[in-house]
Amino acid sequence: MRIGFIGLGIMGKPMVRNLMKAGHEVLVFDVIQSNIDDVTKDGAHVKTVVMGEAGILEGAQPGSIIVDMSSIAPQASQEICRACAEKGVKMIDAPVSGGEPKAIDGSLSIMVGGDKEIFDKVYEILMVMGASAVHCGEIGAGNTTKLANQVIVALNIAAVSEAFMLSTKAGVDPIKVFNAIKGGLAGSTVMNAKIPMITEGNFKPGFKIDLHIKDLSNALETGINSSSYGDAPDTSCRRLRAG
Numbered sequence: 001m002r003i004g005f006i007g008l009g010i011m012g013k014p015m016v017r018n019l020m021k022a023g024h025e026v027l028v029f030d031v032i033q034s035n036i037d038d039v040t041k042d043g044a045h046v047k048t049v050v051m052g053e054a055g056i057l058e059g060a061q062p063g064s065i066i067v068d069m070s071s072i073a074p075q076a077s078q079e080i081c082r083a084c085a086e087k088g089v090k091m092i093d094a095p096v097s098g099g100e101p102k103a104i105d106g107s108l109s110i111m112v113g114g115d116k117e118i119f120d121k122v123y124e125i126l127m128v129m130g131a132s133a134v135h136c137g138e139i140g141a142g143n144t145t146k147l148a149n150q151v152i153v154a155l156n157i158a159a160v161s162e163a164f165m166l167s168t169k170a171g172v173d174p175i176k177v178f179n180a181i182k183g184g185l186a187g188s189t190v191m192n193a194k195i196p197m198i199t200e201g202n203f204k205p206g207f208k209i210d211l212h213i214k215d216l217s218n219a220l221e222t223g224i225n226s227s228s229y230g231d232a233p234d235t236s237c238r239r240l241r242a243g
Contacts, residue, residue: 001024001025001125002024002025002027003019003024003025003026003027003125004026004027004028004029004056005019005026005027005028005029006028006029006030006056007029007030007070008028008029008030008032008035008038009030009035010100010103010206010207011096011099011100011103012030012035013035013038014100014103014104015069015096015103015108015129016028018106018128018129019125019128019129021128022128024125024128057083057084057087057089060084060087060089061089062087062088062089063088063089063090064089064090065089065090065091065092065118065121065122066084066089066090066091066092067091067092067094067122067125067126068080068091068092068093068094068095069094069095069096069110070095071095071143071146071150071211071214071215071218072093072095072143072218073143073218073221073222074093074113074140074141074143074144074147074222075140075221075222075225076143077091077093077113077139077140077142077143078139078140081093081114081139081140090114090115090118091114091118091139092112092113092114092115092118092119092122092139092142093112093113093114093139093140093141093142093143094110094111094112094113094126094133094142095110095111095142095143095145095146096108096109096110096111096129096130096146097109097111097146097149097153098130099193099206099207100206100207101193101206102131103129106128106129106130106131107130107131108129108130108131109130109131109132109134109149110126110129110130110132110133110134111134111136111141111142111145111146111149112126112133112134112135112136112141112142113135113136113137113138113139113140113141113142113143113144113145114138114139114141114142115139116135119133119135143218144222146215147215147218147219147222148219150212150215150216150219151216151219153190153212154212154215154216156188156190156191157190157194160188160190160191160194160195163177163186164177164178164195164198174195174198174199175195175199178191178195178199
């Protein structure tokens with residue numbers, strides 16, 4: 001399949017490489033030329049993407065599919081989808097979780113919102129980049145799911161930081177603490193990933209803090225703009241709040 005891919009940062013670059021390894025023809029664009037150079041030497045085709053007012057929709061043909069894998073507010077996804085519909089272009093939102101390591105090995109978790117028929121059409125492509133791709137609902141549902149993910153990840157990181165600072169300050173070996181608790185209820189993917197890095201002094205970012213702040217701000221905005229829990233389906237979350 002011929003795929004256009006915009007954005008070649010920490011996540012986008014390895015995702016493009018996985019698409020090319022699977023045999024897809026990939027046209028790439030990034031505002032930073034060095035990012036384009038890094039993947040074009042791996043065989044990607046480059047095509048200028050017109051930005052701003054003369055954006056991607058100006059050249060998109062009716063029936064084209066846009067898969068937005070960035071993490072934005074669900075309301076923004078819905079607004080973009082409406083603009084796409086006016087041009088006869090289909091869109092789904094498909095943010096990812098897993099950071100740079102999982103982008104490299106093609107095992108990202110992909111959460112998708114939009115038309116189920118479109119999801120089914122691009123499912124095999126998504127699975128080149130991810131270990132799972134789950135249809136979560138209508139347009140914006142993917143980004144709502146990603147916001148839920150980011151809230152949990154942020155709280156996990158904060159909890160891990162506080163807990164291991166406590167044990168270290170108290171004179172207990174953090175690696176022994178990690179080995180003691182990782183198999184219990186406190187165990188988490190975040191702790192398994194971060195503690196070895198922290199104890200080795202490896203603080204290379206796989207995801208930048210300003211981007212996580214952006215996600216948490218979107219979570220707050222979405223919570224404020226969403227319908228009340230009283231109008232929500234009778235889910236366990238609603239019953240927990242009511243109880």
